[in-house]
Amino acid sequence: MGNSNLRLYFIDAIRAWAILMMLQGHFVDGLLDTAYRDNTNTYYSIWRYFRGITAPVFFTVSGFIFTYLLIKADNVGLSNPRVKKGVKRGLQLIIIGYLLRLNIFGLLNGQIYDSFYLVDVLHCIGVSILGIIGIYLLTTKRSRYFFPALLLIFTLVLFVMEPYYKQYPHHYMPSFLANYLTKAHGSVFTIIPWFGYASIGAFLSVWFHRFRNSTYLYPVAILSFLGIGTLLIYFSSPFFLSLSNLTGMALFSKIYLNNYLFIRLGDVFIVFAVFMFFRRFLTHNTLLNIGKSTLSIYVIHFIILYGSFTGLGLYRYFHHSLAPSIVIPSAVAFMIVTTILSLKYEANxxxxxxxxxxxxxxxxxxxxxxxxxxxxxxxxxxxxxxxxxxxxxxxxxxx
The missing domain is CATH 1.20.5 (Single alpha-helices involved in coiled-coils or other helix-helix interfaces)
Known part of the structure; x- marks a missing residue:
């Protein structure tokens, strides 16, 4: 097994881990009785922290793998076949995101419920892919450093300015468009700031591709990711507090008081470092197939848990009503069943x-x-x- 083939295996392994974390996270969060949601409980706090890592990892990996394949192609610009495939994939994810929120009984009554227009993970990843393609096309005739630089700038600007733009409800826009920018109407995710994780993933993939043949790629990457991740988790908040005291700017104070974006980015770097370190042990076909089947897993889990199309999901009957003794083994069973169904679907x-x-x-x-x-x-x-x-x-x- 060549070393070059190992380079993307750890990415599929991360995707597999992230989608499994998402399955149990959605299941437990949706069905666990509110009486057991105690932040002073060590086990619940640990679970809650790791659940918060899942979405940033998933967005970052999505940006990484798409961009890696995009720049891997021999052709550039519009002649790159990955551009057309990417546009198709981005639109596909957006359409599936809306379809999963359709309710057949509502349609039969001539109604489209408001929940149909809410934005979720698939919408944001689809738009993120289209955004990365747009940045790629704008920079193909410029310096080779311009593309990754612009990706990094997007991440930094979105993360730093989040305290300001998150408060705008965007009433001047139709609600189905405003839902991509604000959670005021009930959207679970919004394209800002979440595109920032996809763009940093794209940024990292550029450097992985450029140094793909280097003997020192993984040792340097692992140490760098561990260092950057540690700095972001433990020192980014004090850094913004210092900037606030030094400049007197309220923006830095606001970031310090709710510094989840940079801390979660630090978590992402640590996750990448861990999976890169163990990459040679993460080549089992089942694990890699799970990583390649994340869309199918997402769709199937959405139907079973939230009742896409019919509204008859587990969420409807057991919402916030189960004790941990039932939720934990049920979550494991839910992960197994959803994964098996997905792999069976992919095989046939x-x-x-x-x-x-x-x-x-x-x-x-x-x-x-x-x-x-x-x-x-x-x-x-x-x-x-x-x-x-x-x-x-x-x-x-x-x-």
Missing amino acids: KAQIKIHFATGVKAVSNKLAVWLGMESFPGLGIIWSKSKTSLLRLFRMVKN
């Missing part, structure tokens, strides 16, 4: 697509006959085009 993806497309076509034909559409040429043409659009949408979402 082609056949499932064919069967689904055939089923959609059969049902649509019967529905057309039942509605008498075949008797009216004009309506028949509309129905035919609708079927074609539906099948195209399914192929775009699932490819």
Whole structure:
């Protein structure tokens, strides 16, 4: 097994770890009785801290792996095939994010619930991919240092200015667009500041790619990540407090009082360092396949836990009602079942697509006959085009 192949294995391993952490995190957070949410409890505090690491790691890894593949291609600019694939992938994630919030019963009543317009992880990662592509295209004809420099600047600006822009509800925008910028309407994630983690992941991937053949890449990277991570976790808050005292600027004081972005970035660096250190032991096919199946795992877990399409998920029946003695083993079972279903889906993806497309076509034909559409040429043409659009949408979402 060549050393070059090991370079991305640790990334898939991190993705696998992050998605499994997300599964148990969502399950426990959604179903654990509020009576047991005691921050003075050591076990709960540890769990809560590590749960907070998951999303920053996931966004950073997403930016890393996409950008690594983007700059790995021989062609540059619009001729780079990864640009087209990336645009398709970004739009795909946004569409899936909205589809997972659809409620069939609401649609049958002619309603689209407000929750449909809320922004979540998939929306933000999709927009982040499109953002990275935009920065890449703007910098292809400039110095090779301009692309990573701009990525780093985006991260720093988004993180430093967060105390100011987070307070704006953006009432001047339609709510479905404002949801990408503010949590005022109920969005779980917003593109700012979370794009900052994707852009720092993209920044790191550029340097990994440039020094990919260096013998000292991993020793230097591990030590650097451990050092930077430690500094961010333990010294970034005192640093901003010092800046506040030195300059008198309220901005630095606000960062000091709620310095979660830089501390979590430090956590991300530590996680990267740990996985890089153990990279030679993280090459088991199952682990890597989990890392490559994160989208399927996310979709399946969303359906089971939150009841996508029907509203009939575990969250509806057991929301904040279970004791730890039930939640903990149930969370483990939930992780196992969701992962197995996802891996089974990935192994039989082609056949499932064919069967689904055939089923959609059969049902649509019967529905057309039942509605008498075949008797009216004009309506028949509309129905035919609708079927074609539906099948195209399914192929775009699932490819």
